[in-house]
Amino acid sequence: MKHVTIKDVARAMGCSVSTVSRAFNDKYDIHPDTRKRILDMAESMGYRPNPIARKLIKQRSFNIGMIVPEFETAFFPKVIMGAQEVLQAHNYQMIVMQSNESWETELKNVKMLVDNMVDGLIISLSSEDQNLDYYQELLSRKMPIVFFNRVADELNASKVLFEDYNWAFFATEHLITQGIKKIVHLASHEKLSFAKNRIQGFRDAHYKYRLDPGPTLNCGFSVEEGERVAQELIDKNDIPEAIFAASDLSAIGAIKTFKRNGYRIPHDLRVVGFSESRLASYIEPPLTSVSQPTTQIGKTAAELLIKEIENEVSVPQTVLLNGRLNVRASSMPSIQA
Amino acid sequence: MKHVTIKDVARAMGCSVSTVSRAFNDKYDIHPDTRKRILDMAESMGYRPNPIARKLIKQRSFNIGMIVPEFETAFFPKVIMGAQEVLQAHNYQMIVMQSNESWETELKNVKMLVDNMVDGLIISLSSEDQNLDYYQELLSRKMPIVFFNRVADELNASKVLFEDYNWAFFATEHLITQGIKKIVHLASHEKLSFAKNRIQGFRDAHYKYRLDPGPTLNCGFSVEEGERVAQELIDKNDIPEAIFAASDLSAIGAIKTFKRNGYRIPHDLRVVGFSESRLASYIEPPLTSVSQPTTQIGKTAAELLIKEIENEVSVPQTVLLNGRLNVRASSMPSIQA
DNA sequence: CACGTTTCCGGAAACGTTTCCGAAAATATT
DNA sequence: AATATTTTCGGAAACGTTTCCGGAAACGTG
Structure with a gap:
């Protein structure tokens, strides 16, 4: 496991270490011919400058x-x-x-x-x-x-x-302009600023149409979390007209649970997700979602x-x-x- | 952006560089007291050994x-x-x-x-x-x-x-034992050894039940590839009883295309995927699949x-x-x- | 041809560690 | 008390580069 070093090629060339270094770092004074000969020799010897040594001396990586x-x-x-x-x-x-x-x-x-x-x-x-x-x-x-x-x-x-705020706003508006009035937002942890922005967008869309914003329920990112919250809504028999979830996964969980309980999507209940996942277009029904770049x-x-x-x-x-x-x-x- | 080095702490301690090094690499001779004092001093100075220099000297990273x-x-x-x-x-x-x-x-x-x-x-x-x-x-x-x-x-x-071979075998067998006789395998590139193994498992399962293996069709990993191959089967009006796909994505593509063309899954056509993706349990119908650890x-x-x-x-x-x-x-x- | 300039190169220090070698101090042995 | 052994430490070389400094050769100028 012997690496060939700059010294080896200097010795082989009969020149100094610094000259070899110059050949590799084009910016210094070196004769084009010697440069070429050194590079060829280095190539044939399989020399590659050691980046670790370089990091050490240059103080950057x-x-x-x-x-x-x-x-x-x-x-x-x-x-x-x-x-x-x-x-x-x-x-x-x-x-x-x-x-x-x-x-x-x-x-x-x-x-x-x-x-x-x-x-x-x-x-x-x-x-x-x-x-x-x-x-x-x-x-x-x-x-x-x-x-x-x-x-x-x-x-x-x-x-x-x-632009979490804007797209939460648009997604909500998309539901409201269809005549939907009662929307529940499955929001992620409020300590995350994007969650706050999405909540605000969700609410402001309501205000624009002079509606009272629906509730924002705490919900994680996972399918299981979406199932949990949906089940709670069903248990309370408090079914909204639509759900706006802050993640696709929780939207999918909600869909799954509602379907299992006999609700038809989108007829009985509409669902919009966020942060488009690969899943969105393949589930049943295909999920409306905000896609991020x-x-x-x-x-x-x-x-x-x-x-x-x-x-x-x-x-x-x-x-x-x-x-x-x-x-x-x-x-x-x-x-x- | 001045990093504190081993020399700085040696100077501060009034001892040599090697002693400080010893304090950090427990294995050498050093008095427990000095070791502790050095470590404390280093801590208070915010010294952390430079991994780059260490890599260079130790010739490993x-x-x-x-x-x-x-x-x-x-x-x-x-x-x-x-x-x-x-x-x-x-x-x-x-x-x-x-x-x-x-x-x-x-x-x-x-x-x-x-x-x-x-x-x-x-x-x-x-x-x-x-x-x-x-x-x-x-x-x-x-x-x-x-x-x-x-x-x-x-x-x-x-x-x-x-164990690609075994699980391709079992997946195929799972179909055969239900009375299915005509299965198409959507195989990935044969230059990949796992693809070869899956193909072999697929065929050997047929041999075990004295059946002629169905065709193996070349198909990439993507949903689009699954759609393409399914469409070809439909165009040729050569619909098998089941499909065994080498990836979940191509299985999903096939399902999508068949459904769009009026086939009911699993009644008209059964589908098995491979390499269980998150999608498997959320699509319609939920996809049978081999899951890898x-x-x-x-x-x-x-x-x-x-x-x-x-x-x-x-x-x-x-x-x-x-x-x-x-x-x-x-x-x-x-x-x- | 004597001089100044430029071109090209070698020597050596530096980067921050580890580790070998040997020496001084402490301890044990007789 | 003299010697042998152990413990603890400092000095210095090494890892593979880059780059500063200065010097020799080559070149141009009058």
Whole structure:
């Protein structure tokens, strides 16, 4: 397992180490001929510069770290794909870690990444009421960080976000303009800012039409959570005309439970989801859902980060990404499945 | 952005650099008292050993590299999660890269990881008829590598695989024992060994019951591919009694197309999928499918790798993981959805 | 041809650790 | 009390690069 080093090729060439280094880092004084000969020799010897030594001397890594809360849903993998694409194109390597929704492991991960001299970070917070001191310190030390999806207002850093408010508003409006009056919102944890925004959009859509907003019920992201809340509604015999869920998974859970209890979707009850999953168009009935530009989120975050690293921009930016409402049968009886 | 180094704490303590190093690497001679004082001082100064310098001197990184072909389906993210879990528990850090089903980028990724002194690799090949010279070289240089899911027989390395043959056999048998005689297999690329195994299982199940195996049709992993092949069958008016698809997505595509053309599932046509996706139980009708222990695959691969790295094992092992057939309404009319 | 400029290259320090070697101090042995 | 052994530590080399500094050769200029 002997790696061939810069010394080996210097010896083979009968030249100094620094000359070989120059051949690889084009910017210094070196004769084109010797450069070419060195490169050829290096090639034939199978020499590749050791990035670790380079990191040590240059005090930077060309690595960027990414931390996401989970890997269960398709959302974060897609964002990661998007970020990967632009980072690789700029010769950065990405190290992905997951916090498992725990901010202790999140903190551990960040520190590890910083120790490893990452040039920047892309982060979706595990929770948003956590202690932010370490992030504040990093930011004051000028570490480039871009947050996405789950962010904290107090942090003066670049962020890429989805227009949760607008699309919750539109989704609700889509129901109201069909004459629906009683809508229940299955909302995710209110400590997450996007959940708050969706709730606000849901309510404001009602106000626009001079309606009282329906209740917002606490509901996790999972199918099981959707089933649980739907069952509670059935038990209380308090069936709304429509359900607006903050995630597709909980929407699907609700549909499943209502169907099992004899309700027909969309005739007895309409359902709209959020954050379009692959499932949406394949379930019965196909689910109306707001789709987020997941890979675009990743790309944008990476682009922002690279700009910060390469000092093309200094003030933090927040970019809001747009989405789309895919209307399907679950919210409109006139559409045939 | 000034990092505090080992020299800083040595100066602050009035001792030598080596003593500080000893305090952190417990194994050397050092007085317990001085050790404690050094550790306290380091803590208060916010010193953390620089992993890059350590990598350089130790010629190893405590990183392991993982390469997967894609991030689209839920399969690989789940495997990654499993591997992460055990690697983190052993203080290894994981670097994930995707090859995008291209072996050129796969090769580029492997080389980058090797340059970065990863201690080992976990790989699912992008394609299996590729040039394996570089892997052979790495293996002969004793680089620990574990392959999973998509492997190459020629490579004498550890592998973790699913019992594709057996479960294709059982899934087919499940249809045959219900009196079904004419089954079509939607098979994935035959260059993938697991595809071959599934085909063989499919055929052998027929032989066991003295039936002629139905045709195996080439079909990709996607919903669209399933739709395409189903449409071809309809166009030829050559409708089988059942379909055994090598992926859930193609099974779903087939179901969708058949339903749209007036066929009732499972009454007119039964369908079985493979590699259970989240979708399986939520589509209409719920899809019978073979489920793979995805996270277990990742865990096992990581455990194998760590054993190799830490020299607890020398000969390559192949571990076969078992699965389960989840029978649902799509293959059995007697089950109510 | 003497001089200044430019081009090209070698030497050596530096990055932050680990670890070998040997020495001093402490302790044990006779 | 003298010697042998152990404990604890400091010095320095090493890992593989980059880059500053200065010098030699090549070139141009008058």
